[in-house]
Every structure is written in structure tokens, then in C-alpha cells.
Amino acid sequence: MPDLRPARTRFAPSPTGFVHIGSMRTVLFDWLLARQTGGQFILRVEDTDRKRYVPGAEEQLKASLQMMGFQWDEGPDVGGPFGPYRESERLPIYHPLAAEMEERGILYRCFCTPERLEAVNREKQARREPPGYDRHCRNLSPEDRAAQQAAGIPSVLRLATPLDGETVLHDVLRGPITFKHAVLNDPVMIKSDGFPTYAFAANVDDHLMEITHVLRGDEWIATSPYHVLLYQFMGWEQPVWVHVPQVLGTDGKKLSKRHGATAINEFIERGYLVEALTNCLALVGWGYDETTEFMTREELIERFSIERISPNGGVFSHDKLNWFNGHYIRQHTPQEIAGMIMPYLEKAELVSTPATPEQQALVERIVPLIQDRLQTLSDAIDLSRFFFEAPTQYVRNDLVPKKLDVATTKELLQHAYTTLSGLVTWDEEGLEPALRDLAEQRGVKAGDLFMALRVAATGSKATPPLFQTLAVLGQAATLERLTVATASLE
RNA sequence: GGCCCCAUCGUCUAGCGGCCUAGGACGACACCCUUUCAAGGUGUAGAUCGCGGGUUCGAAUCCCGCUGGGGUCACCA
Numbered sequence: 369m370p371d372l373r374p375a376r377t378r379f380a381p382s383p384t385g386f387v388h389i390g391s392m393r394t395v396l397f398d399w400l401l402a403r404q405t406g407g408q409f410i411l412r413v414e415d416t417d418r419k420r421y422v423p424g425a426e427e428q429l430k431a432s433l434q435m436m437g438f439q440w441d442e443g444p445d446v447g448g449p450f451g452p453y454r455e456s457e458r459l460p461i462y463h464p465l466a467a468e469m470e471e472r473g474i475l476y477r478c479f480c481t482p483e484r485l486e487a488v489n490r491e492k493q494a495r496r497e498p499p500g501y502d503r504h505c506r507n508l509s510p511e512d513r514a515a516q517q518a519a520g521i522p523s524v525l526r527l528a529t530p531l532d533g534e535t536v537l538h539d540v541l542r543g544p545i546t547f548k549h550a551v552l553n554d555p556v557m558i559k560s561d562g563f564p565t566y567a568f569a570a571n572v573d574d575h576l577m578e579i580t581h582v583l584r585g586d587e588w589i590a591t592s593p594y595h596v597l598l599y600q601f602m603g604w605e606q607p608v609w610v611h612v613p614q615v616l617g618t619d620g621k622k623l624s625k626r627h628g629a630t631a632i633n634e635f636i637e638r639g640y641l642v643e644a645l646t647n648c649l650a651l652v653g654w655g656y657d658e659t660t661e662f663m664t665r666e667e668l669i670e671r672f673s674i675e676r677i678s679p680n681g682g683v684f685s686h687d688k689l690n691w692f693n694g695h696y697i698r699q700h701t702p703q704e705i706a707g708m709i710m711p712y713l714e715k716a717e718l719v720s721t722p723a724t725p726e727q728q729a730l731v732e733r734i735v736p737l738i739q740d741r742l743q744t745l746s747d748a749i750d751l752s753r754f755f756f757e758a759p760t761q762y763v764r765n766d767l768v769p770k771k772l773d774v775a776t777t778k779e780l781l782q783h784a785y786t787t788l789s790g791l792v793t794w795d796e797e798g799l800e801p802a803l804r805d806l807a808e809q810r811g812v813k814a815g816d817l818f819m820a821l822r823v824a825a826t827g828s829k830a831t832p833p834l835f836q837t838l839a840v841l842g843q844a845a846t847l848e849r850l851t852v853a854t855a856s857l858e
Numbered sequence: 859g860g861c862c863c864c865a866u867c868g869u870c871u872a873g874c875g876g877c878c879u880a881g882g883a884c885g886a887c888a889c890c891c892u893u894u895c896a897a898g899g900u901g902u903a904g905a906u907c908g909c910g911g912g913u914u915c916g917a918a919u920c921c922c923g924c925u926g927g928g929g930u931c932a933c934c935a
Contacts, residue, residue, distance in 0.1 A: 590930035818893040830895035
């Protein structure tokens with residue numbers, strides 16, 4: 369059973385764009401762990417790169433988390449005891465700490481220009497050596513250092529990585545991972561503009577904010593020795609490191625725009641339910657047991673465990689998402705679904721915005737007919753369109769049953785018109801016997817008559833059951849469409 | 859290229875030395891239900907567990923090598 373100490377987890381995105389499903393899955397795990405243990409889920413905005421600042425991205429990102437129902441306990445706006453939660457606002461916290469580290473020799477000042485760094489790399493590459501900083505400023509004399517600083521030469525603070533030995537990262541999913549110091553470099557911790565890099569800010573903040581479990585993408589494994597080193601130099605207790613595997617596109621490649629929707633808000637907008645998204649996401653790289661597929665949010669909270677996260681990357685399957693979504697759509701009451709699809713019908717201009725009471729009543733009658741057929745909420749547009757708009761044209765081969773010819777079909781539809789226009793009780797119970805009788809009288813298979821009528825009334829060969837459909841469509845509309853369809857058979 | 863991670867049906871996965879003639883789910887296909895399409899039910903196909911060596915009485919499960927895929931080598935996160 370999982371460790372029940374309250375966990376403090378965090379999602380620390382840089383506000384550069386939308387939240388894609390891979391990140392959202394990490395958020396899910398973070399959130400589940402916090403909820404399960406009675407801990408806190410923290411949102412921290414890593415906006416330390418002013419060049420990559422994207423206006424509105426933070427709002428976008430917060431909106432996505434809220435759409436999914438992952439409310440943060442501490443973070444921008446809501447605050448908390450370890451604020452501020454926007455790293456750009458934490459410079460007053462970073463600077464004294466950086467000064468202390470410089471004092472203690474953990475960090476050292478480097479005056480190398482970007483041009484020199486580039487030149488060094490070019491040379492190394494020419495000699496077929498791995499690229500990387502040559503530690504030129506690491507052994508500067510105190511006098512040189514003072515002189516350069518006095519001269520106002522821009523500088524950065526670098527981590528003085530040990531030259532010998534090794535650092536071990538203890539990742540819960542993979543066990544110990546050893547990195548030889550010889551292959552490491554001296555990464556920049558404080559940039560020349562005074563802002564920290566990820567390596568500094570993320571780890572300082574995780575420590576200061578008392579984060580107990582760091583869940584992040586496994587692309588961070590390679591740089592993690594620097595993070596571990598920082599903790600060790602400062603004598604801080606390390607968090608539990610959990611490098612979760614990548615979520616891949618359908619072709620097994622890294623997720624990109626080429627795979628269709630990747631941003632969580634796109635899925636929501638296209639009519640995927642939060643329950644389905646959550647359930648499906650939880651099952652990419654994690655599973656409760658051999659057979660369980662459906663789990664509520666509460667069950668997920670209860671059953672989640674980081675030990676069962678699989679270390680290998682997985683494809684996020686749209687097929688499976690569709691299946692989950694259809695399932696959850698069927699779980700809702702027709703009234704609930706009516707409310708959920710209304711925005712889609714409004715947007716498609718099938719109903720007015722807002723819908724009139726008459727339109728709402730109609731939609732409520734339509735939902736029971738299409739609910740089983742919805743894979744996403746937006747499917748409701750095409751599935752219910754014919755209720756609002758008469759077919760504009762007919763495909764003759766669809767209208768005419770295979771065994772019948774045009775003339776016979778036309779005659780059949782004319783008889784149907786007579787039967788239907790004389791019908792007093794316009795509901796399923798009234799329609800079915802009348803039409804079955806008609807088929808028998810005319811000597812055609814009931815199915816053939818029904819298909820001709822279906823196409824005449826809806827313009828489509830695939831619809832909900834005919835009698836229910838006609839009942840909702842109404843007598844006047846049905847007869848009108850029948851007339852047009854019949855006329856098209858010239 | 860160096861370093862690191864990963865490797866079971868098309869996909870998500872179960873499996874943590876014998877219960878595996880490798881289980882489930884999605885998808886595919888077939889049948890049933892049925893006025894069409896769905897939903898639902900039943901069933902079929904689909905992995906010689908990437909390859910090669912070991913260890914062991916016994917390996918998908920442990921070890922080594924190889925191959926393949928991915929990540930990372932920024933004053934980006």
C-alpha cells in the first residue's frame with residue numbers, strides 16, 4: 369500500500385503555450401497523489417525566461433487545469449504559505465541564496481561571452497570531442513574575478529560540478545541511475561540578466577516549498593544529476609524522484625500538432641468528457657490491476673500508486689478515448705446530455721443562441737435517440753441535423769430499395785403519404801402498425817419501406833429507429849419531406 | 859557521436875522464476891439482437907514475450923552483449 373505521509377506535489381510549467389495531454393497526465397498523477405495522502409497540489413509558474421514569455425499562456429494553462437478539475441491548493445491567485453508562486457517574482461529569494469552558494473564555492477562566476485562559448489564548442493567538435501563549457505572561469509584568481517566584475521563585464525553563476533566521482537539519481541520507477549562526473553559540465557544557474565535557470569529555480573523552489581515528490585517527464589533524467597548535486601551541496605533532503613514516461617503520438621513519435629489534437633482544451637472543446645479524459649489518461653502508463661478499465665475519480669484517488677507507473681512510454685489512443693467517452697456519455701441522463709450538447713448545436717446554428725424553450729424541448733426529445741450513438745458531444749451536430757434542417761437533396765440509390773425500381777418506390781411513397789397523412793395518433797405506437805400494414809398491403813418487405821421512408825425523412829441511411837424519429841420530427845415535417853423526396857424520383 | 863532511459867498482440871497493458879499451451883481492454887473481423895446505424899451480447903484472428911548468449915531442474919520474468927526506439931548534451935524549460 370502506498371506511503372500515506374501527506375505528499376506535496378507540484379506542476380511547474382513554463383507559460384509558453386497550452387497544456388498537452390502528456391503534461392496533463394503528469395498533473396493527474398500529481399493531483400491523485402496529493403489527494404490520496406491528504407497533501408497539497410501546488411501550481412508554480414516557471415517564467416524565468418523572459419525571451420519565451422507568451423502573453424495569456426498562464427491564463428490558458430490555469431483554465432486547462434480547472435477544466436479538468438485539478439484545483440491547486442497553493443499557487444498564483446490562491447496564494448499559500450510558500451509564495452510567491454511565480455518564479456519571476458521570487459528573485460529576492462534566489463539572490464541571497466545564490467550569493468551564499470557563491471560564497472561557499474558551490475557556484476562560481478563566469479565572464480565568458482556567448483561568442484567564446486560558441487568558439488569553444490566549435491573547437492571541441494573539430495577535435496571530435498563532446499561539446500561543453502571548458503570551465504575557463506572556474507579557476508580564475510580572486511583578483512581577476514574582482515577586476516572583471518569591477519569592469520562591469522556581464523557574468524553568470526555556474527555550478528562547480530565535481531571533476532571526479534559520480535552522482536546517483538534514485539528514481540522510483542527505475543532504481544539507481546549513475547552518472548560519472550567526468551561527463552558532466554558546469555551548467556549556468558543564474559543568467560546574466562539575474563534570472564535563474566530551471567536547474568536553479570526548480571530545485572531551490574522544490575526545496576523551499578517542501579515538495580516531497582517530483583513528478584516530471586523522463587526527458588529530465590539526463591539533467592537530473594545537476595539537481596541531485598545541488599541538493600547534496602546544500603545538505604537538503606531530496607524529494608522522491610519520479611520520471612514519468614513520455615506520452616507519444618499514434619505513430620510512436622513525440623506528440624506534436626501532426627497528431628491532431630494534443631492540447632487538453634482542444635479535447636474538451638471537441639466534446640470529450642472530463643471523466644473520460646481522466647480515466648483514459650490514467651491508464652496510459654498506469655493501471656490498477658489486470659482487468660479494471662473504468663474508474664471514477666474517487667476510485668483513482670484511492671487506488672493510485674506511483675510504484676505501478678510503467679517506465680516505458682505509451683501512445684495515447686484516440687480509439688480508446690472514443691470508447692471511454694461513449695461509455696461516459698451513456699452514463700449521463702438524457703437531460704444532462706441535452707444541456708451538454710446545446711452549446712454545440714448553438715455553435716452549428718441548428719438552434720438559436722440561446723436556444724428557445726421550444727428548441728430545448730425538441731433537443732430533449734432528440735437526445736434519447738442519439739445518446740447511444742454519440743462518441744463525442746460534437747457528434748450531436750451531425751446526428752441531429754436532420755431534425756432541424758430538411759434534406760437538401762436525395763441520393764436516388766439510397767431512396768430506392770435494392771429490390772425495387774424507381775416507379776414502384778415512387779408509388780410506395782405516395783401510398784405512405786396517404787397513410788401517414790391520415791394517421792391520427794402521431795407517435796411510435798401509432799406509426800409502427802400503420803406502416804407495417806402498408807408494407808404488407810403493397811407486398812414489399814417492411815425493411816424496404818422503412819428504408820425508403822428513412823431516407824425520405826432524413827436524407828440518410830443511418831439514423832435512429834424510424835418510428836421514434838418520425839414521432840419527434842412531427843407529422844407536418846414528415847409529410848413535407850415525403851413530398852419532396854417523391855418529387856425527386858422523376 | 860558521448861551519456862542516459864526503454865523494449866510483451868496494431869494500440870494500452872497483466873505478468874515481478876514454475877499458476878503462461880502468455881491474461882484483459884481498445885481496434886479489426888464474424889455471429890446474435892434488429893427497420894438502418896449505434897448500443898448490448900457471444901465468439902474469432904492477432905505477441906515463437908526485439909535478437910543472441912548465459913544463470914537455473916525450470917525464464918517473458920535474473921545477468922551480459924547486440925539491435926531497435928526515445929531522451930539529453932543552451933545564459934529553454
